[in-house]
Amino acid sequence: xxxxxxxxxxxxxxxxxxxxxxxxxxxxxxxxxxxxxxxxxxxxxxxxxxxxxxxxxxxxxxxxxxxxxxxxxxxxxxxxxxxxxxxxxxxxxxxxxxxxxxxxxxxxxxxxxxxxxxxxxxxxxxxxxxxxxxxxxxxxxxxxxxxxxxxxxxxxxxxxxxxxxxxxxxxxxxxxxxxxxxxxxxxxxxxxxxxxxxxxxxxxxxxxxxxxxxxxxxxxxxxxxxxxxxxxxxxxxxxxxxxxxxxxxxxxxxxxxxxxxxxxxxxxxxxxxxxxxxxxxxxxxxxxxxxxxxxxxxxxxxxxxxxxxxxxxxxxxxxxxxxxxxxxxxxxxxxxxxxxxxxxxxxxxxxxxxxxxxxxxx
Numbered sequence: 001x002x003x004x005x006x007x008x009x010x011x012x013x014x015x016x017x018x019x020x021x022x023x024x025x026x027x028x029x030x031x032x033x034x035x036x037x038x039x040x041x042x043x044x045x046x047x048x049x050x051x052x053x054x055x056x057x058x059x060x061x062x063x064x065x066x067x068x069x070x071x072x073x074x075x076x077x078x079x080x081x082x083x084x085x086x087x088x089x090x091x092x093x094x095x096x097x098x099x100x101x102x103x104x105x106x107x108x109x110x111x112x113x114x115x116x117x118x119x120x121x122x123x124x125x126x127x128x129x130x131x132x133x134x135x136x137x138x139x140x141x142x143x144x145x146x147x148x149x150x151x152x153x154x155x156x157x158x159x160x161x162x163x164x165x166x167x168x169x170x171x172x173x174x175x176x177x178x179x180x181x182x183x184x185x186x187x188x189x190x191x192x193x194x195x196x197x198x199x200x201x202x203x204x205x206x207x208x209x210x211x212x213x214x215x216x217x218x219x220x221x222x223x224x225x226x227x228x229x230x231x232x233x234x235x236x237x238x239x240x241x242x243x244x245x246x247x248x249x250x251x252x253x254x255x256x257x258x259x260x261x262x263x264x265x266x267x268x269x270x271x272x273x274x275x276x277x278x279x280x281x282x283x284x285x286x287x288x289x290x291x292x293x294x295x296x297x298x299x300x301x302x303x304x305x306x307x308x309x310x311x312x313x314x315x316x317x318x319x320x321x322x323x324x325x326x327x328x329x330x331x332x333x334x335x336x337x338x339x340x341x342x343x344x345x346x347x348x349x350x351x352x353x354x355x356x357x358x359x360x361x362x
Contacts, residue, residue, distance in 0.1 A: 006197040006225055009161050012133045013085055013106070015048040020258060021199060021226025023087065024251055025051040027241040028064060029071035037233050039078040041248035045255070049106060050078055051087045051228065055095055056240060057112045064239040072102040079103065087135070091119065093126035100130060108135035111167055111204075114150045115139040124157040133161040135199065142169040142182045144189060151196075163197035164189060165228060166219070168205035178207020178244070181215070187222065198223075203230040203244040212246060213254045220258055229254065292347075299351045303358035313355045319348060 010017040024042050029035050029052040039050050052075060056066035075086040087106035090096050091113045099107060113119045114137055127134070134154050139146040151162055166186040168179025190198055200219035202212045216227045232238045235245035246254070264271075306313065323344060330340035 005195045006163075009133060009163055009197040010225075012161050013048050020220060020224075020255075020260060021049070021197075022047050022255055023049040023051050023199065023226065023228040024231040024248075025087075026053075026232045026238065027203075027230045027245055028053045028056055028066055028239055029074055030067070030239050032074045032077070034233065035071070035074040035078060036081075038231060038248065039082055039084060041233070042231065042251070043082045043084055045248065045252050047251075048085065048226075049087050050075070050084045051108075053240070054088045054099075055091060057091060057110060069098050072098060072104065075104060076102045079105070090123060093122045096123055096126035100132065104132075106133045106135065108165060109137060109150060109154070111137045111140045115141065115143075115146060117146075117149060117153070120150045120153045124153040127154065127157045127159055129158060131161075132159065133163070134159050135163040135165050137165040137167050137201070138169065138185070140170050142185050144185050147185075147189060148192075151193075163199055163225075165199045165201050166205075166224070167201035177205055177211070179205050181205050181218075183218075183222065190223065197225045199226045199228050200224050201228045203228070203241070207244050209235065209244060209246050209250070212244070213257060216254065217258055221261055223263070227255075227258075295347070296350070296354060299354050300358065303355035306355060307359050313352055313359060322348070 007017045010021065013021065015021050022045075024045075024047045026034065026038055035052060038052075042050060052071065054066050054071040054075075055068060056064065072088070075088060078084050079086050085105040087108060088099055088104055089110045090099055090107045091110060096107065109120065109123060113123070136147070136150050136154060139150075147164070151164065155162060164186070166181070168177060169182050169185070171180045173180075186198060190196065200216060202215035202219070205215050206212055212229060216229070219227070229251055230241060230245040231248055231251045232242075232245040233247065235247060236242055238245050303313075305311075323341065326344050327337035327341050330337040
């Protein structure tokens with residue numbers, strides 16, 4: 001699968017590829033006046049793409065589910081009168097057809113749709129022979145294959161100006177985020193498809209307006225190409241996702257604060273020093289893997305001992321001791337204990353797998 005370059009996606013939006021792409025607008029189009037008021041403010045800030053939800057898939061019935069097709073005419077007015085590119089979310093073939101009739105410039109597929117290959121294929125079929133940029137949000141749960149599959153379905157319909165939107169993932173654990181970033185998944189996507197434009201949606205990741213700037217900066221530090229930030233004239237009165245929207249003035253402040261890092265070292269001495277440090281990191285990683293191999297060899301010995309003595313694999317008290325002490329050791333060594341806790345969860349899963357194989361005679 002070969003996407004058009006990110007430069008091509010930027011060109012479709014008449015955006016400078018050397019600056020972050022800025023996509024902004026209300027979570028939901030609530031009224032024609034609200035849409036025009038927001039768009040006029042964002043026009044002055046030279047936002048590249050005006051976004052607004054028309055059909056809003058909500059978790060539970062009874063909440064505001066969007067104004068529907070009526071709102072497409074409002075977006076068309078933004079395009080005609082203000083000369084702005086406009087975008088909206090589509091979830092069905094009918095949505096695609098109606099959006100294209102109103103000359104919507106960019107479509108995006110939401111997280112709840114990405115998770116359903118049948119729905120994505122329906123949208124892809126409706127896009128056959130249509131030259132329109134499409135952005136695809138990650139699925140609700142951290143499943144890279146589903147994300148790639150959705151991109152592939154749209155690509156096979158003939159759409160090559162594609163972008164991925166990272167909006168975070170649902171989690172049963174309580175965190176400071178509305179949707180945890182799980183940064184390694186979009187990093188893996190970008191590593192596989194280096195030409196794919198990548199946009200972060202800090203509004204949905206953070207769920208609170210105070211997290212929008214730090215999440216946006218983190219994404220740019222990781223090489224993302226732009227941001228999609230929900231913007232509303234009076235966020236506290238918004239009919240959907242009020243806590244994660246910002247005013248146009250606050251959006252301008254966030255964009256001004258964002259720093260774009262260089263992709264390479266300019267100085268040969270700095271590049272050489274960096275390479276030396278990378279070699280030392282490689283050596284440290286070799287030591288870590290060797291230590292893991294020694295640990296797993298000991299785990300296998302314990303597994304054999306448990307088999308000989310008919311003892312179950314999971315020893316809860318021992319696991320609790322490991323989980324507690326390793327975090328303490330990490331703190332003493334100046335390493336983030338939360339990171340070490342997550343690392344040992346993975347190590348424990350592998351240890352259980354090995355011992356279970358031994359007991360089952362696999």
